[in-house]
Amino acid sequence: MQTQLADFIRDSVEGREADAILRKCVHCGFCTATCPTYQVLGDDLDSPRGRIYLMKRVLEGAPVSGRTRLHLDRCLTCRACETTCPSGVRYGRLVDIGRAVVEARTRRGSWDRAKRASLSFFLPRTGLFGAALGLGRLVRPLLPGRLKKAVLPSRPRGTWPPPRHARKMLVLAGCVQPALAPSINAAAARVLDGVGISLVEAPSAGCCGAVRFHLNRQEAGRDDMRALIDAWWPLVESGSVEAIVMTASGCGATVKEYAHFLREDAHYRDKAERIASLTRDLCEVLEPQAMPLVENAGRVAFQSPCSLQHGQQLRGRVEVLLARAGFELTPVDDAHLCCGSAGAYSLLQPELSGELRLRKLRALHEGAPARIATANIGCLAHLQAGTTTPVMHWIELLDEALRRKMTA
Ligand code: SF4
Ligand code: SF4
Structure with a gap:
């Protein structure tokens, strides 16, 4: 489609990227068939095609309202539309740009701001989240139905085999996963140990940055990415690990795109590329015939x-x-x-x-x-x-x- 981006963004890195993405969209609407929010709400503005149209208008300088933000907020960033799109429109990247602009040009209500601020503070901090979860588990029988269901019972970690193999891989502990289900990484360590790979966690490695980035605190998300790179870097630089394994696919999708997220950061760009190139989902590491x-x-x-x-x-x-x-x-x-x-x-x-x-x-x-x-x-x-x-x-x-x- 034709575009005429406004002066405020046209010559920026984001503007050039958004322009290239927008020009690929031919407005065919194939993506609406696989969009979950369109299936539920039936409103074209809650479909990828409609959201692309809204973002185009915003980037061309049209006024932005709370309605525009609502349609972008309702998007799950599931990227089913990218899989469906025959023109290769990178919707996920466009919505990151569109959301940042819309966020900067509108003001949320106080309850919405408070909710987002507390999630952004709380979720990436494993210690705090774990303490609250522990408390929730203690009083679980007394909690009302919906809250009770949200508090998962504990899942004991079990044994973690000591690192005994020449082949070693790093695994991301993450932020909420170690509190909710420490059993997952320990199970991965046991299964990989059985095929001759030792799995190790870096002690100070925390959130991959996805939580705050997708809460539209994009710079705070990038800070989390830099902190994680710093925590991993000694092990990566020394060559003692051959891959970085992700047991949460949400974190994997983010870490694999570190080179993109940090492309403007001269200090971290190369490290981000190296980290992304080493990152594998757990299902990419296990060979079925070896099992x-x-x-x-x-x-x-x-x-x-x-x-x-x-x-x-x-x-x-x-x-x-x-x-x-x-x-x-x-x-x-x-x-x-x-x-x-x-x-x-x-x-x-x-x-x-x-x-x-x-x-x-x-x-x-x-x-x-x-x-x-x-x-x-x-x-x-x-x-x-x-x-x-x-x-x-x-x-x-x-x-x-x-x-x-x-x-x-
Ligand atoms: S994003 Fe792709 S599938 Fe959707 S309207 Fe644009 S070109 Fe068509
Ligand atoms: S990423 Fe958003 S627009 Fe695309 S299919 Fe998912 S909910 Fe729909």
């Missing part, structure tokens, strides 16, 4: 997070690993659609998020699975709050099946 074959491990429905299938374009790998570990995968309709978790989205847009979870759980339960597997802690917590069927990270299931085989 022992297991039989009859049970029926499982796999929920492929958007950050895995759209953000990282990784499809089908986890399913192959689960099948190898003896799980029977049940069919899941509309597997390309978001479950409504999307980082802090479930807390900021509870109604839309709840509707999407309802639809996703209906599809997941269709094949009567004994358990649900996922690849992202946010999706895990969000889905578990809506069902009594156990929701686990796929690596926990794999670890369990392999251990059962060893003791059989």
Whole structure:
């Protein structure tokens, strides 16, 4: 489409990038068919095509209102539209630019600002989040229904094998995952230990930056990215780790794009590129043929997070690993659609998020699975709050099946 960006942005890095993206969109509307918010709300302004149109107008200098911001806030950043788009429109990058401009030109209400400020302060700090979660677990029986469901019971970590192999990989601990489910990284360490790889965590490594970046505190998010690079750098620079493993696909999608996020930072640009090039989702590290074959491990429905299938374009790998570990995968309709978790989205847009979870759980339960597997802690917590069927990270299931085989 034709564009005429306004002076305030035309000659900036963001302006040039947005212009190139906008010009690729031919307004065909194919993307509306796979947009979860359009499916629920039926409003073109809550579809990728409509949001692209809104952002074009904003970048061309049109007035910005709270309505414009609302349509962008309702977007899950699931990037299903990128997978669908035949013209290769990089919607995710455009919405980052559009949101920053809209945020700077509008003022949110005080309740909205307070909510966002507290999430931005609280979520990336594992200690604080863990303390609140611990308290929530203590008083869980007394909590009202919805809150009670949101407080996940503890998932003990189990043993973490000592580093004994020549092959070593770093694993991101992350921010909320160590508090919610320390069992996930420990399970990954045990499974990788079994195939000759030692997994290590860097002591001071924290949030990947996604939480604050997607709360539209983009510079604070970049600070988190720089801090994580600093924490990893000694191990990366010394060459003692061959890869950086992500057990949360949301973090993986972010870290793989560090070179983009920090492209304007002369001090961190090269380091960011190196970190991104070493980053792998856990399902990219495990070779199915290296895994022992297991039989009859049970029926499982796999929920492929958007950050895995759209953000990282990784499809089908986890399913192959689960099948190898003896799980029977049940069919899941509309597997390309978001479950409504999307980082802090479930807390900021509870109604839309709840509707999407309802639809996703209906599809997941269709094949009567004994358990649900996922690849992202946010999706895990969000889905578990809506069902009594156990929701686990796929690596926990794999670890369990392999251990059962060893003791059989
Ligand atoms: S983003 Fe892609 S699919 Fe959607 S309207 Fe533009 S060109 Fe068509
Ligand atoms: S990122 Fe997801 S919710 Fe946002 S416009 Fe694209 S498909 Fe719709």
